[in-house]
Amino acid sequence: MNSIKQLAIIFGCLAFGELIVYLTHVKIPASIIGMLTLWGLLQLKIIRLKDVEGLSAFLIKNMGIFFVPPCVAMINYFGIMSKSLVPILVATLASTILVVFVTGITHQFLRNRQ
């Protein structure tokens, strides 16, 4: 309902993240700090779920389109991409298989022991 309030909360958390980065020069993205801040405020019941739910659902559901401009920016990097196409493909694909396997097997093993 109150979209501006929702925007203010989300950007408030983001601005807090920026402040932490500005003050401490920590290498964590401001947005991650903002996310943890919002999570903390929800846990502490300072912010209620319905105060941010609508806008958040919109942002998460449509996250895909935020991928588009950075992908179009690949135009600028076709040169160096094509030069390293084999390393990029091999490393990305093989590493993805490894991550799926290692994460899944570790979780299953620890869960069965619990």
Add this chain to the structure above:
Amino acid sequence: MNYLSNPVFLLFLTLTLYAFGNYLTSKRKWILFNPIIISMVVLINYCLVLNIPYEQYKEAGQYIDFFLQPSIVALAIPLYTQWEHIKKQLFPIITSQLAGCIVGVVSVVLLAKWTGAENDIILSLAPKSVSTPIALEVSKSIHGIPSITAACVMMTGIFGSMVGFHIMNLSQISNPMSQGIAMGTASHALGTLKAMEVSKKYGAFASVGMIFNGILTSILAPIILRFLMPYLD
């Protein structure tokens, strides 16, 4: 001709292509019918054919880019609503995420090095397993090239969502939570999307995997890279 590179028109074009991609995806489940891929391929060709430099497209793109950061903040909501489930399994979740995160960064860096990539490419590949907004931030902070990171994040997402479940079924990883978490950890939003198709429960755990690996990678990638630096020179 100038009108075709008008920022408002380019913004309209981007939104329309994405909406069209969404429509195609809802009609037919085919991996290449992905709204991101469709918009990207058409827009890149559009700019190449009409000789529009990226800087000009960026005039429109920046309005979309702008929402990257707020959308990460919004991920606090699934983390909060699923906290009851997550809390009970915090140890297995965090340990497996930690293993996945370290294996992901170390393996992609070493594989790229062994296959002969330049250092700036190697750095761009390091955060490939996490969702784009986080990967772009990490890429910037470790001096990678954000566009290459974005491309590799897409490749990782598409490839992981295609083969992830097959790999786990072949390797006896049958627990639904383990499968969900692995999909989210390896292939972020696209892995989560794939897991959502199987069931809500898979999807919920996949999004936990996506969120935790995002946090872990943003914290650990710069540290892991510092340890790997001697091998890169």
